[in-house]
Amino acid sequence: MMSEVPTILVCEDDEAVRCGVVDTLSFAGYEVIEARDGREAMDKALNASYRLMLLDLVMPHHSGFEVLQSLKKHRPGQAVIILSARGEEADRVKGLTMGADDYVVKPFSVRELLARVDAVLRRTVERPAEQGKVRCATGQLDFARMQMILATGEVVSLSERECDLLKYLSANNERAISREELLRHVWGIDPKNLHTRTVDMHIANLREKLGDKDQAVIVTVRGKGYMMILCDES
Structure with missing residues (x-):
């Protein structure tokens, strides 16, 4: 059980909606910070x-998309749930x-909101705030350079999609992740x-690139999906 009470930042310019969300979260026991417009x-x-x-998504000064883009650049591991009246698939x-973790369309019920919040917090409880380089059994992943440095010294280039997939797997180190979750969060x-x-197919290609013949890095979990195993940096 976590001793720390999670703090949630609510960015919403509609005062009635914001107050309702803040009251709901506060009553549920969360610490809450408010932002009343895009600039804040x-x-x-x-x-x-x-x-x-x-x-x-729709706020004065900065849109939710602008905030999200900047956030993911500077704090890529940060958990985000989008709240919006926009229900179109494109949005x-x-x-x-x-990089958002979930998307809740207004109007939403209190029970739905709290369930989504709880689910995302549980999924991201051990997510690292920043991922530059991580070590695994076959070498070191360098996300900034989009490459894998194998233990042999060979450098293997990775595509943007491959990097996104590896980032999501490594951010959820040693947790079995379903194909459905990967499609939702990596492919969108x-x-x-x-x-x-x-x-x-992507997993098979990555195993070949990572020299992971024995599934020491990306493990197939029967009936669940895939799980990544990182090396202890200590």
């Missing part, structure tokens, strides 16, 4: 200390592709009623 949201998103941000896909698409082997 941008400042607190980059400088405040919090575990999760609830982000409206959902864009938000998830840019709704996996419902979608039959595709794109995740498995």
